[in-house]
Amino acid sequence: xxxxxxxxxxxxxxxxxxxxxxxxxxxxxxxxxxxxxxxxxxxxxxxxxxxxxxxxxxxxxxxxxxxxxxxxxxxxxxxxxxxxxxxxxxxxxxxxxxxxxxxxxxxxxxxxxxxxxxxxxxxxxxxxxxxxxxxxxxxxxxxxxxxxxxxxxxxxxxxxxxxxxxxxxxxxxxxxxxxxxxxxxxxxxxxxxxxxxxxxxxxxxxxxxxxxxxxxxxxxxxxxxxxxxxxxxxxxxxxxxxxxxxxxxxxxxxxxxxxxxxxxxxxxxxxxxxxxxxxxxxxxxxxxxxxxxxxxx
Ligand SMILES: C[S@@+](CC[C@H](N)C(=O)[O-])C[C@H]1O[C@@H](n2cnc3c(N)ncnc32)[C@H](O)[C@@H]1O
Numbered sequence: 449x450x451x452x453x454x455x456x457x458x459x460x461x462x463x464x465x466x467x468x469x470x471x472x473x474x475x476x477x478x479x480x481x482x483x484x485x486x487x488x489x490x491x492x493x494x495x496x497x498x499x500x501x502x503x504x505x506x507x508x509x510x511x512x513x514x515x516x517x518x519x520x521x522x523x524x525x526x527x528x529x530x531x532x533x534x535x536x537x538x539x540x541x542x543x544x545x546x547x548x549x550x551x552x553x554x555x556x557x558x559x560x561x562x563x564x565x566x567x568x569x570x571x572x573x574x575x576x577x578x579x580x581x582x583x584x585x586x587x588x589x590x591x592x593x594x595x596x597x598x599x600x601x602x603x604x605x606x607x608x609x610x611x612x613x614x615x616x617x618x619x620x621x622x623x624x625x626x627x628x629x630x631x632x633x634x635x636x637x638x639x640x641x642x643x644x645x646x647x648x649x650x651x652x653x654x655x656x657x658x659x660x661x662x663x664x665x666x667x668x669x670x671x672x673x674x675x676x677x678x679x680x681x682x683x684x685x686x687x688x689x690x691x692x693x694x695x696x697x698x699x700x701x702x703x704x705x706x707x708x709x710x711x712x713x714x715x716x717x718x719x720x721x722x723x724x725x726x727x728x729x730x731x732x733x734x735x736x737x738x739x740x741x742x743x744x745x
Contacts, residue, residue, distance in 0.1 A: 453500035455485055459516065466520035469658035472548040473526070473533050480526050484519065487530040488512035523659040535583050536723075538590070540613050545605040546580035547668045551645050552725025553699055557587045559722055561641070564695055564730040571595050571640035573691075577630065577682065578602075578646040580668060582610030582623075588643060589623045595640075597623045602630075603667060630678065631685040639689050642696045646678035647671040648703040675703035676710050683711070683731070687740040690733035701727035713744035 450458075459481040474480045486493055489508040518524040525548050527533035533542040536554035560567065570592045576585025579599035589597045599610045607625045614623050626633070631642070649657070649669045661669065671678045679700045686696045697719075700707050704718060704727040716729045739745045 449503045449506075451500065452485065452489075452502055452504050455504040455512070456481055456500070459485060459512070462516055462520060468519060468523065469660050471550075471658070472660055473535065473550050480519070483526050483530065484515050485512065487526075488515055493534065524663050525660050528663060533583075536587050538583070538587060538617055540581055540583050540586070541609065541616055542581060543609065544663055544665065545609040546603075547664050549581055549583035551584055551699055552721045552723060553584055553643055553645060553697055553728055554587050555723035556697065556719065556721060556728070557584060557591050557643065560591050561695065561697065561730075564697070564719070565641065569693075571695075573639050574598070574641045574643065575600055575631075575634070575639050577642055577644040578668075578678075579610050579625075580606050580645070582613045582625070584643050584645060585610075585623060586613055586617045588641070589618055589620075592641075593620065593622070595622065598626050599623065600626045600628050602627065603665070606665070606668070630681055631689045634689045636688050637691050640691050640694050642682075642686055642690065642694070642698075644679075644682045644686075644696065645699045646682060648675045648679055648700045650675035650703065650706070653702075673710070674706040676700065676707045679703070679707055680710060683714075683736065684740070684745050686731070687733070687736035687745065690736065692733060694733035696731045696733075696736065697728060698731065699728045701725075703727065704729075711745065713742070714739050 460477050463477045470476055488511040515529050518529045527542045527548040528544055533540050533549050535549040536558045540549055572595055574588050574595045574597045576599045579585050579601045582599040585597045585599040601607050607627055611625050647669050648671050654670050719728045719730050
């Protein structure tokens with residue numbers, strides 16, 4: 449009978465032959481294969497190496513075949529196939545109402561945004577702007593348990609998923625969903641920490657993306673003006689919305705260069721991220737107001 453180890457080798461070969469793209473929460477074909485096999489067998493993701501010698505249950509084989517068809521033929525990301533995604537140690541419900549959670553901001557939040565946010569006085573009001581399924585705001589709520597956290601998105605379907613994740617991952621009633629266009633509905637000076645992961649893929653880049661991205665909502669990926677239209681709007685309005693001690697953490701990924709070209713007089717600082725990744729800026733309220741006053745934003 450085939451062991452888990454045999455099954456792992458077979459699944460890795462199948463994923464390699466299909467040339468799947470690993471960029472949706474799993475960094476390698478090995479990690480995807482492990483997740484698919486354990487998912488098919490209904491086992492938790494944390495396992496000992498002893499499992500490799502155990503027989504792979506025949507009852508799990510049919511489910512594994514279905515998962516492999518979805519992954520290799522239909523190019524569905526593993527997290528959508530399994531209905532859940534891990535990010536920075538938390539497991540979220542995941543489906544095509546929102547992107548597969550994978551923002552590198554998660555790991556910065558887990559460290560309390562140190563050194564960008566002081567350890568002594570936690571933020572009181574946090575917004576996860578463009579929250580999708582709510583992963584970043586929920587990780588922020590775990591890192592700053594005394595804060596009120598708002599998960600904000602324009603898309604009601606994404607917010608329904610975010611609400612499910614609040615119910616799954618948050619025990620205290622400190623996290624709420626809000627439907628809004630960016631920061632438009634927020635009062636001046638009302639927010640200490642904004643974590644913003646807006647869509648930032650340009651129209652030209654959309655056509656170049658691997659087929660896995662076609663399963664994600666287009667409105668969660670694509671933005672106008674070479675991908676930076678929403679990011680520029682966030683920078684401008686955050687100057688108004690942040691409190692005096694406020695901080696904006698803004699992800700624009702591979703559109704960082706386009707943002708610098710769009711705002712040539714704004715000296716954005718790109719964060720050295722704890723678990724890798726790039727294109728995340730940290731900007732204080734004071735810097736934003738100074739740039740705004742100088743007419744650079
Ligand atoms: C990159 S995804 C965010 C993913 C999320 N941070 C996560 O980790 O799952 C961008 C999100 O921005 C939302 N969005 C797009 N346009 C928006 C707008 N004008 N105002 C607010 N949210 C918007 C989309 O619905 C989508 O959920």
